[in-house]
Amino acid sequence: MGPTCFGHNEAFLGTLFPLKQALIMNTLAKIGTIYCVFLTSLKMDVLTTLKAAKRCWRFGVFPFFASFFVTSTMLYLYSPHSANREENKVSIYNFPNVFTLSSFAVISETLMELNILATELGQIALSAAMISEILQWSTMELQFNSNLSAEFIVVLLAGVCGFGVVCVFIVRPLVNIVVEKTQPGESMKEAYVVMLLLGPLVMAAISDSLGLFFIVGPLLFGFILPNGPPVATTIIERVELIVSELFMPFFYMYVGKRTDLSGIHDHWDVALTVQGILFLGCVVKVLTCALISPSYKIKPKHGVVLGLILNVKGVVELIFYSRMNKLGVIYYFLFLSVPQLR
Numbered sequence: 001m002g003p004t005c006f007g008h009n010e011a012f013l014g015t016l017f018p019l020k021q022a023l024i025m026n027t028l029a030k031i032g033t034i035y036c037v038f039l040t041s042l043k044m045d046v047l048t049t050l051k052a053a054k055r056c057w058r059f060g061v062f063p064f065f066a067s068f069f070v071t072s073t074m075l076y077l078y079s080p081h082s083a084n085r086e087e088n089k090v091s092i093y094n095f096p097n098v099f100t101l102s103s104f105a106v107i108s109e110t111l112m113e114l115n116i117l118a119t120e121l122g123q124i125a126l127s128a129a130m131i132s133e134i135l136q137w138s139t140m141e142l143q144f145n146s147n148l149s150a151e152f153i154v155v156l157l158a159g160v161c162g163f164g165v166v167c168v169f170i171v172r173p174l175v176n177i178v179v180e181k182t183q184p185g186e187s188m189k190e191a192y193v194v195m196l197l198l199g200p201l202v203m204a205a206i207s208d209s210l211g212l213f214f215i216v217g218p219l220l221f222g223f224i225l226p227n228g229p230p231v232a233t234t235i236i237e238r239v240e241l242i243v244s245e246l247f248m249p250f251f252y253m254y255v256g257k258r259t260d261l262s263g264i265h266d267h268w269d270v271a272l273t274v275q276g277i278l279f280l281g282c283v284v285k286v287l288t289c290a291l292i293s294p295s296y297k298i299k300p301k302h303g304v305v306l307g308l309i310l311n312v313k314g315v316v317e318l319i320f321y322s323r324m325n326k327l328g329v330i331y332y333f334l335f336l337s338v339p340q341l342r
Helices: 010-016 019-042 046-055 058-078 089-099 104-113 120-144 150-181 190-209 216-224 231-257 262-266 268-296 300-310 315-327 329-337
Strands: none
Touching: 019 104, 019 190, 019 216, 019 231, 019 315, 058 120, 058 268, 058 300, 089 315, 104 120, 104 300, 104 315, 120 300, 150 190, 150 216, 150 231, 190 216, 190 231, 231 315, 262 268, 268 300
16 A cells, blocks of 8 residues: 555555544554564563573674674675765665664564574574674664764763663662562552553653664663563553554554655666675574584584574564665665666
């Protein structure tokens, strides 16, 4: 129904998605992504994952940097506009940064669906994904903030650290008080449930106001909450079905409505070349995991499986691509790479 097919007709698209309805749909789509990321992080035991990350940190560091280096280098060399490489620097390096991401939330959800989260390979994949995502966020912030003043960067870092301190030393103790007031076997009070469910929205607003991506707040909020009964079980029981069956379809509709694939037919060479470069980045990540695996006394074939797991993409990547599309990063990259688009 989007601009790729029937929605290419503006009259049809305007009738199907009027402005007032589109605003409501966009709001519900963002609410769905906030709670989807929050619920996924709520199911995770972060302390156990961090302890395991110290033991297998190579799987999180080397595959990410190898894939990022190969992808960004190929995209840099592919750009025919050498005079505009500095102007296109953010697009060239930000695009592979997002594509080489191993999202902790997506991989954990995938491991749970495959029922291999409790296995040794699943724990290694989860730890590697956490390290990779930390590196991805760090390098992305450095790319975006490389031209900013030192004072602004200091203020940004201070805000981020303050946000983390508030979550750990204020929000978590308050939640622990709620847990202590709930007797074993009893359900939580409705007022407590409502307050906890408003938390992801508040955290999303705070993280967005600090200059971070809005899903960082809900992700951190889910990490600091106790992942057992009564908090996690009550919240998941109340909202998981609503989020997956009601809110998330609005997000997928939002992505489809803003994606127009019909423009590729004039530039198949660019599309196939970029896809080939990104596919090469995935292959490099798999090979790197296979080469590192003997250092941990893991069979190379299991390292290949681990590399395939780290290449899994999901809703978090769709959120990033949607944001890049809205900011014009993807179009700007193609704009400088395809002379015909001028």
